[in-house]
Amino acid sequence: xxxxxxxxxxxxxxxxxxxxxxxxxxxxxxxxxxxxxxxxxxxxxxxxxxxxxxxxxxxxxxxxxxxxxxxxxxxxxxxxxxxxxxxxxxxxxxxxxxxxxxxxxxxxxxxxxxxxxxxxxxxxxxxxxxxxxxxxxxxxxxxxxxxxxxxxxxxxxxxxxxxxxxxxxxxxxxxxxxxxxxxxxxxxxxxxxxxxxxxxxxxxxxxxxxxxxxxxxxxxxxxxxxxxxxxxxxxxxxxxxxxxxxxxxxxxxxxxxxxxxxxxxxxxxxxxxxxxxxxxxxxxxxxxxxxxxxxxxxxxxxxxxxxxx
Numbered sequence: 441x442x443x444x445x446x447x448x449x450x451x452x453x454x455x456x457x458x459x460x461x462x463x464x465x466x467x468x469x470x471x472x473x474x475x476x477x478x479x480x481x482x483x484x485x486x487x488x489x490x491x492x493x494x495x496x497x498x499x500x501x502x503x504x505x506x507x508x509x510x511x512x513x514x515x516x517x518x519x520x521x522x523x524x525x526x527x528x529x530x531x532x533x534x535x536x537x538x539x540x541x542x543x544x545x546x547x548x549x550x551x552x553x554x555x556x557x558x559x560x561x562x563x564x565x566x567x568x569x570x571x572x573x574x575x576x577x578x579x580x581x582x583x584x585x586x587x588x589x590x591x592x593x594x595x596x597x598x599x600x601x602x603x604x605x606x607x608x609x610x611x612x613x614x615x616x617x618x619x620x621x622x623x624x625x626x627x628x629x630x631x632x633x634x635x636x637x638x639x640x641x642x643x644x645x646x647x648x649x650x651x652x653x654x655x656x657x658x659x660x661x662x663x664x665x666x667x668x669x670x671x672x673x674x675x676x677x678x679x680x681x682x683x684x685x686x687x688x689x690x691x692x693x694x695x696x697x698x699x700x701x702x703x704x705x706x707x708x709x710x711x712x713x714x715x716x717x718x719x720x721x722x723x724x725x726x727x728x729x730x731x732x733x734x735x736x737x738x739x740x741x742x743x744x745x746x747x748x749x
Contacts, residue, residue, distance in 0.1 A: 442469040444563050445694060446556055448507070448549065449687070450478025450570030450612075451488035452523035453666045456531075457744075458569055458687035459489075460659055463496045464747040467695045471556055471564070472503040473542070474549035478570040478615055479519045480527035482509040485570075488526070491533040493541040495662060504542045507549025508573035511616035519611060522678075524668075530677070531665035550577035554585030561588040565694055568623075569595045569687040571612050576619035579626055591629040595690035596620065597720040598635040599705070599731055609718030610635050613709060617718045621709040630729045632707070633690040634720070637700060637735040641689050642682035643667060645674050647741065655749045663748065685744065692740050693732060699743070701734040 445468050449455040462470050473493070475485040486506045493502070510516050523529060545552045553574065556564055566589050568575055578586050596612035597620075603609040613620045624630070643652075648669055652660045668677040676683065693700055706725035710716045 442467055443565055443694060444469050444471055444560050445565045445567055446470070446472040446474065446553065448474045448476055448553070448566060448568045448570060448574050449485070449489070450476050450480070451485050451492060452479030452519060452527045453529045454685060454687040455479070455569055456488065456492045456528060456666060457663065457685065458691045459492050460496060461688045461691045461744055461747050462567075463498050465691075465695050469500075470498070470502050471560070472505070472545070472552055474505045474507050474552055474574055476507040476549065476570045476574045477509050477511070477516050478612065479523045481516070481518065482506060484527050488528055490542060491528065491535060494535045494539070495533050495658060497541050501541055501543050503545045503552060505545040505547065505549040505552040508577060511571060511573055512576060512618045517615050529666040529668050531662050533662070549574040550581055553578040554582040557585050557588040562590050564589055565591050565593060567593045567690055567694060569612075569690050571615035572596070572619040572623045573616045576616070576622040579622055586626065587628065589628055591631065592623065593631045593633065593690050593694055594623070595633045595638065595687050597632055599632070599720055599722070599733070601634065601636040601639060603719070604635060606715070606718070608716050613720065614718030617709045617711045621711055624707055624709060624729065627728075631693060631702070632729055632731045633693055634731065637732045638684055638686040638689050640735050640737050641685045641740050643685065644682045645669070647745070649674065651745045652748065657749065659748050688744055689735065689740060692743055696743060699736050699740050700732040702730040702732050705729055705731050707731070
């Protein structure tokens with residue numbers, strides 16, 4: 441039986457790759473995709489969801505919904521320097537006029553989350569690969585409905601690793617720490633996929649040359665353009681030596697749990713303004729969150745590249 445999932449995302453480059461992985465995996469049945477303000481503004485996120493679905497052309501059209509346009513507190517934070525102005529790096533996707541590879545939900549993302557939780561009680565895995573604002577809004581609006589989710593898998597945070605926005609905080613959690621705190625305290629079964637493991641899985645020039653370019657299909661071409669790989673110079677245009685696969689790993693963990701080694705921890709989020717704002721804190725409470733700390737990097741990359749092809 442394929443696992444029923446929904447994906448809450450802020451479509452930048454690695455979110456797009458995560459969506460491709462999810463829809464190309466018969467182990468998963470993607471019921472819905474919701475957008476949240478994050479890497480780029482919400483209107484751009486929602487357009488990018490539609491663009492990526494137009495590239496994928498899923499056999500079963502998922503419901504899509506637009507979510508929060510700002511964090512619960514404070515101002516939005518964007519990552520254009522990483523994901524480009526459009527959020528999809530240097531990739532372009534043409535959408536055919538009149539052809540929609542999705543079904544639009546009339547309500548908001550938080551309403552769709554609880555609607556599907558009621559529809560599939562105890563069956564639905566929510567994969568959250570952006571800031572957690574939509575999930576927090578779902579908790580505030582309908583805590584009983586939210587509790588009907590089977591589990592949540594979150595790409596976010598840095599537990600024993602350094603952050604990527606500050607020395608202490610990772611982007612998704614830093615973007616809305618109050619929302620993250622609410623979700624972590626929700627009591628639902630939860631798996632955290634932090635920078636500790638996502639920094640162990642990356643695309644390198646050799647992998648691109650040897651595994652991705654020979655595919656020569658729309659998904660390999662999109663990947664090369666989105667991550668900004670220059671096939672002439674054999675270098676990334678962002679002057680880095682590799683590209684992390686943060687969000688695809690969260691999907692990979694749902695497909696094949698034995699890719700990672702986990703440790704059960706009790707965690708909290710620093711929500712006070714200051715140097716440690718958005719930091720994940722280990723607490724003395726009952727350990728209730730499965731934290732991925734080691735990953736079979738080769739196993740995951742083989743999985744990702746096989747599905748890409």
